[in-house]
Amino acid sequence: MTLDIVVAFFVLGAVGRLLKADLVFPAGLHQSLTVFLMLAIGLKGGEALAQHGSAELLLQGVGVVLMGVVxxxxAFPLLRWFGEFSRLDAASIAAHYGSVSVGTYAVAVAFLETRGIEYEAYFPLFVALLEVPAIVVGILLAKGSAESFRWRPVLAEISRSQGLFLMVGGLLVGALAADQVGAIGPLFKDLFKGVLALFLLDMGVLAASRFADLKTHGAFVVAFGVAVPLLGAALGGVLGGVMQLSAGGVVMLAVLGASSSYIAVPAAMRSALPDANHGLAITASLGVTFPFNVMIGIPLYCAFILWFMS
Structure with a gap:
């Protein structure tokens, strides 16, 4: 099977980092690429939301939120019992894995569209819904209860999350002005894969920079960073079947279940749990799970689900 072209850019960035090539993105470019992808995904979902909004979609959203909580x-007891992490570190990492990676989702979108596999276009709504529940559950796991905990700073951090704001904002704009989204389609639709390729080139550099951090807890972090996505993909696939999604939709929900956050959750966890070792969570999410999903996981989930549903 040939390597997907956007994934090839991720490999290029990782190899460049490992070979110590002078591969440095201009300041602010990563931020610009992230903003573009968030808005593009949100707008596409908003268009679909305007067409498919229903009580059934609301029930599906509840199911997706519950998946993030589960x-x-x-993840938490696995980290506590087998990884022997502290309560704070286990809660922080677990929150990352209960949330979602927009980058992984974007790669899955490109993967399915390249192969002509259709899926429900309102999935950006599910991406937005998965951002918050894991943060709340992670904080409760770390503290043991909600009593005497200062929620206001954490809620403020979540509300300021760039990814969540742009995703939800794009959804609202796309839903309220669905008939006009085509006017900006040449930017947000036609250039999507090109921008994603640049984003993955930078992500390859960032992911490879985390490999050195695997010296501490390395074997467990690698095992956890692969096993939990497989578990999440299985849970997402089963939920997608229960929700009677299309084959492409089941694949997308499996990808969401398998992904882990490296943007929204780290910011919220730093505010809520300042004493946790946040480097561990980023190393697992960005150094292990993201490369696994992009290079192996997404093709694997897709092949198995399409075979099973056929």
Whole structure:
């Protein structure tokens, strides 16, 4: 099977970092690429939301939120019992894995569209819904209860999250002005894969820079960073079947279940749990899970689900 072209850019960035090539993105470019992808995904979902909004979609959204909660609750004891992490570190990492990676989702979108596999276009709504529940559950796991905890700073951090704001904002703009989104389609639709390729080139550099951090807890972090995505993909696939999604939709929900956050959750966890070792969470999410999903996981989930549903 040939390597997907956008994934090839991720490999290029990682190899460049490992070979110590002078591969440095201009200041602010990563931020610009992230803003573009968030808005593009949100707008596309908003268009679909305007066409498919229904009570059934609301129920599906509840199911997706519950999936994020369950994944966080499953990851926490694995980290505590087998990884022997502190309560704070285990809660922080678990929250990352109960949330979602927009970058991984964007790669899955490109992967399915390249192969002509259709899926429900309102999935950006699910991406936005998965950002918050894991953060709340992670904080409760770390503190043991909600009593005497200062929620206001954390809620403020979540509300200021660039990714969440742009995703939800794009959804609203796309839904309220669905008939006009085509006017900006040449920018947000036609250039999507090109921008994603640049984003993955930078992400390859960032992911490879985390490999050195695997010296501490390395074997467990690698095992956890691969096993939990497989568990999440299975849970997402089963939920997608229960929700009677299309084959492409089941693949997308499996990808969401398998992904882990490296943007929204780290910011919220730094505010809520300042004493946790946040480097561990980023190393697992960005150094192990993201490369695994992009290079192996997404093709694997897709092949298995399409075979099973056929």
């Amino acid at each position: 994944l966080t609750l499953l």
